[in-house]
Amino acid sequence: MLADIAANAKRGSKAAPISPMALEAVRRIDALFDIEREINGLTAEQRLERRRQDSQPLVEELHDWLQTERVKLSRSSPVSEPIDYMLKRWNGFTSFLGDGRICLTNNAAERALRGFALGRKSWLFAGSDRGADRAAFMATLIMTAKLNDIDPQAWLAEVLAKIADTPISRLEQLLPWNWTSTQTAAVAA
Numbered sequence: 001m002l003a004d005i006a007a008n009a010k011r012g013s014k015a016a017p018i019s020p021m022a023l024e025a026v027r028r029i030d031a032l033f034d035i036e037r038e039i040n041g042l043t044a045e046q047r048l049e050r051r052r053q054d055s056q057p058l059v060e061e062l063h064d065w066l067q068t069e070r071v072k073l074s075r076s077s078p079v080s081e082p083i084d085y086m087l088k089r090w091n092g093f094t095s096f097l098g099d100g101r102i103c104l105t106n107n108a109a110e111r112a113l114r115g116f117a118l119g120r121k122s123w124l125f126a127g128s129d130r131g132a133d134r135a136a137f138m139a140t141l142i143m144t145a146k147l148n149d150i151d152p153q154a155w156l157a158e159v160l161a162k163i164a165d166t167p168i169s170r171l172e173q174l175l176p177w178n179w180t181s182t183q184t185a186a187v188a189a
Contacts, residue, residue: 019079021069028062036104044100051097059094063087112143148176155179 035054039047066083073080086093096102116139145152158181159174172178 021073021079022082025062025066025083028058028065031058032062032104046100048098048100051100056097059097063090145176148179150176150179154181 032055035050035058039050042050066087070080070083070087073083096104141156142152145155155176159179163171163174166174
C-alpha cells in the first residue's frame, strides 16, 4: 500500500517513515472518495454529471502528478511500485468517470463474494465435478435473483413448479429480471 498509516502507528518507533509522496497520493485519492460520499444515493446520471464536473479534474491532476513524480524515483524506491501499478491500470481506475453506475471501489463485489469465501471449505467436497458444477449453477441462480431484488427461495419455488408447464416461447418470463410472482400478480389484479 502507498501509505499504510495504521500499520505504521502500531509499529511505533520501529516504523519505517512514510513517504511524503505516498501521503500526497493518498490525500489526492481521498478527495475523490469525499466526492463519492457526497454523491452516494443519487441517480446514475446525477453521479456521472458530478463526476465529470468535480472528479474528472482531480483525476487528471492525479495522473499528471503521478507521472511527474514517478520520473523522479528510482526503480528500487518503495513508492515506485504502487505508482507503476496504478498507472498501468489507469483505464480501469478511471472507468467510474464514464458510467454513473460504476463505483470507485470494488467493496460491493467483495462483500458479495464473501459468502463464497466463507463456504469454500464446505464446497470443497461437492462429491464430484458434476456436483461442483451444480453448486456453481445454483449459486449463480441465487445471486442473479438477489441482484434483481427478488427473494431467491420464492422465485426458485415458483419457477420449479411452473417450468414443466411453460411453453418454450414463454420461458423468458421466468427469468429473474422478467419474473413477477403469482402472489404479486394476484394482489395487483
